Amino acid sequence: DIQMTQSPSSLSASVGDRVTITCRASQGIGSYFAWFQQKPGKAPKRLIYGASNLQTGVPSRFSGSGSGTEFTLTISSLQPEDFATYYCLQHYSYPRTFGQGTKLETK
Amino acid sequence: QVQLVQSGAEVKEPGASVKVSCKASGYTFTGHYMHWVRQAPGQGLEWMGWIEPNSGGTNYAQKFQGRITMTRDTSISTGYLELSRLTSDDTAVYYCETSPKTEDYWGQGTLVTVSS
Numbered sequence: 001d002i003q004m005t006q007s008p009s010s011l012s013a014s015v016g017d018r019v020t021i022t023c024r025a026s027q028g029i030g031s032y033f034a035w036f037q038q039k040p041g042k043a044p045k046r047l048i049y050g051a052s053n054l055q056t057g058v059p060s061r062f063s064g065s066g067s068g069t070e071f072t073l074t075i076s077s078l079q080p081e082d083f084a085t086y087y088c089l090q091h092y093s094y095p096r097t098f099g100q101g102t103k104l105e106t107k
Numbered sequence: 108q109v110q111l112v113q114s115g116a117e118v119k120e121p122g123a124s125v126k127v128s129c130k131a132s133g134y135t136f137t138g139h140y141m142h143w144v145r146q147a148p149g150q151g152l153e154w155m156g157w158i159e160p161n162s163g164g165t166n167y168a169q170k171f172q173g174r175i176t177m178t179r180d181t182s183i184s185t186g187y188l189e190l191s192r193l194t195s196d197d198t199a200v201y202y203c204e205t206s207p208k209t210e211d212y213w214g215q216g217t218l219v220t221v222s223s
Contacts, residue, residue: 044202
């Protein structure tokens, strides 16, 4: 199975901050990669697909980059509604595997 | 608009089975895989498998082999996840998910509690 190592596991930041979350795959996965946001009690919401493609309706302050084994999610200027948990996902091979999550909290 | 509506919460005893449904609307049900993902309380996301609704073909995570069954009823655009021999470790919210074209849709989740 492909292991997805996400860092950091938690992050304290303030509104307006630039934030970066990283995900590393245990082997190359091309761009078969996505980022999700999850708020308490809600289903995950996909933000980025194909490593760098912004999902329709997602604010442009979110961006994704990377390919192969290293991927990043950047939020250029944090907004109050962005405090949530973020997960990465590889769908290059089965089983699909998620990162362990990054909880983004207010400082 | 695309919607995935799941069945309600379940409480099961250890050793029992549970069957969760996911009714799809707003897209061609047989045209897109349906995945199932679960999330234990306070934990991360875990992929369980997929079903191809047109053929009924399935692919399950090895972890669940032997006690997981995904089925579908194309006449009512509904997918099903059945998990048997439940233990307390199966207490989780279970989600269905599909990705027609470049969009991504999730059900609202079904809480399954395993407790004696």
